[in-house]
Amino acid sequence: AFKELVFSGVQPTGNLHLGNYLGAIRRFVALQETYDCIYCVVDMHAITAELYQPDLKNQIREVTAAFIAAGIDPKKQIIFNQSQVSGHAELAWIFNCVARIGWMNRMTQFKEKAGKDRENASLGLYAYPTLMAADILLYRATHVPVGEDQKQHLELTRDVAQKFNNDFAAPIAERGHEDGFFPLTEPLIGGPAARVMSLRDGSKKMSKSDPSDFSRINLTDDADAIAQKIRKAKTDPEPLPSEEAGLAGRPEAENLVGIYAALSDRTKAEVLRDFGNAQFSAFKAALVDLSVEKLGPIGAEMKRLKADAAYIDSVLDEGSGRARAIADRTMAEVKDIVGF
Ligand code: ADP
Ligand code: NA
Structure with missing residues (x-):
């Protein structure tokens, strides 16, 4: 062994x-x-x-x-x-x-x-x-x-x-x-966000090499940059579904819900229980708050360490x-x- x-x-x-x-x-x-x-x-x-x-x-x-x-x-x-x-x-x-x-x-x-x-x-x-x-x-x-x-x-x-x-x-x-x-x-391999997709194109994975800075949230992004990128993230015109099956064929919605789930340690189904039927504007505002709360301290500490x-x-x-x-x-x- x-x-x-x-x-x-x-x-x-x-x-x-x-x-x-x-x-x-x-x-x-x-x-x-x-x-x-x-x-x-x-x-x-x-x-x-x-x-x-x-x-x-x-x-x-x-x-x-x-x-x-x-x-x-x-x-x-x-x-x-x-x-x-x-x-x-x-x-x-x-x-x-x-x-x-x-x-x-x-x-x-x-x-x-x-x-x-x-x-x-x-x-x-x-x-x-x-x-x-x-x-x-x-x-x-x-x-x-x-x-x-x-x-x-x-x-x-x-x-x-x-x-x-x-x-x-x-x-x-x-x-x-x-x-x-x-x-x-x-x-x-696991978790709801084993594969995080680009914020600009739900068919491509979020990547270091994507030429568009708006395709990804960098770990050193400050609160303003995180907010801007999430607000500009591509979505479709429908409100969020109330069940996970409703994410099928909606890769951008699925990606944002997956990110929310991963950052809040919940499943996509649980997130949709809270946000089902919500408009993207409301969901994105909540995702901004959560992302800033979870990533902000890491980015700040990275900057301190890099110095x-x-x-x-x-x-x-x-x-x-x-x-x-x-x-x-x-x-x-x-x-x-x-x-x-
Ligand atoms: P990249 O793929 O961006 O060039 P690396 O090859 O250095 O980055 O990957 C570092 C780790 O991050 C690997 O374990 C990889 O599986 C993971 N990873 C990279 N991109 C993503 C993504 N979009 N979603 C989930 N995991 C990712
Ligand atoms: Na990789």
């Missing part, structure tokens, strides 16, 4: 938003009550799409600040950035030799992110899922909280673990690992040291199993 451990990561690509908060960071905070957790700023993933990012260092600090401001305790859990622990790159190379090209060719996120000019995408973007598998399995993590968008990558992680366990079954058994060397990591770069850097250095201690033990065994 494997010791229960949670691992997850967020890319430091700027513009942290409500989707990252509800789909990931807020759940990281809750999980620390039950699990030992390792939360990683995945800076090596951040250069797969855009290579030179002059502000990368500050973007790494911003994600770190968001983790702490949201309530992750850096003394109890490990918070660090990926590039400081060399095991990620080393294990990713071995996993590049475990994973099959056919597996990689099925990854839908690569197709979305590479777009039409696939020949010109970086090899790193293509190999992103094996680096993600290495991130998780370097710590032999058993559970990974991620948004719906990462489910396929987690399946690949399990395939990599399984093939490594099978192909190296003899040396793994010799070393006394009865259940294989790597766990088959479980995804933790203290030395503190943020010390958290990352200390976390990297603790992560490296675990990673080095895994890599020593992996090298031995492979036969290096």
Whole structure:
């Protein structure tokens, strides 16, 4: 049996938003009550799409600040950035030799992110899922909280673990690992806002890379910006339905109700019990108040922390040291199993 451990990561690509908060960071905070957790700023993933990012260092600090401001305790859990622990790159190379090209060719996120000019995408973007598998399995993590968008990558992680366990079954058994060397990591996906959609287009997910600032609520938005964006959010002309079934075919309404539900820790059905038949103007006013109440303190704390770069850097250095201690033990065994 494997010791229960949670691992997850967020890319430091700027513009942290409500989707990252509800789909990931807020759940990281809750999980620390039950699990030992390792939360990683995945800076090596951040250069797969855009290579030179002059502000990368500050973007790494911003994600770190968001983790702490949201309530992750850096003394109890490990918070660090990926590039400081060399095991990620080393294990990713071995996993590049475990994973099959056919597996990689099925990854839908690569197709979305590479777009039409696939020949010109970086090899790193293509190999992103094996680096993600290495991130998780370097710590032999058993559970990974991620948004719906990462489910396929987690399946690949399990395939990599399984093939490594099978192909190296003899040396793994010799070393006394009865259940294989790597766990088959479980995804933790859930809650009413596992996927937060754009405020401008209910068919697209809220994303850092959307060129419209009105498509997302950034975690550092102040009360005025939050209010403006919610008031301008796209809706349809009908009042809210009184039951969840009435949200079908109304993606914008469903998204706003889902956000309200997630921020108030209720279900969509419960929210509609209060707001059924309300006009959007009234519902949006309530959503503004709730969003400002829940996000305002986090944004303010992020700004305070970001002003203290030395503190943020010390958290990352200390976390990297603790992560490296675990990673080095895994890599020593992996090298031995492979036969290096
Ligand atoms: P992005 O997808 O915006 O580039 P990341 O890839 O760094 O962000 O994702 C960080 C975490 O936030 C992941 O666990 C991802 O599943 C989650 N996430 C990102 N966008 C959303 C969204 N719109 N709704 C819910 N979760 C999201
Ligand atoms: Na993502």
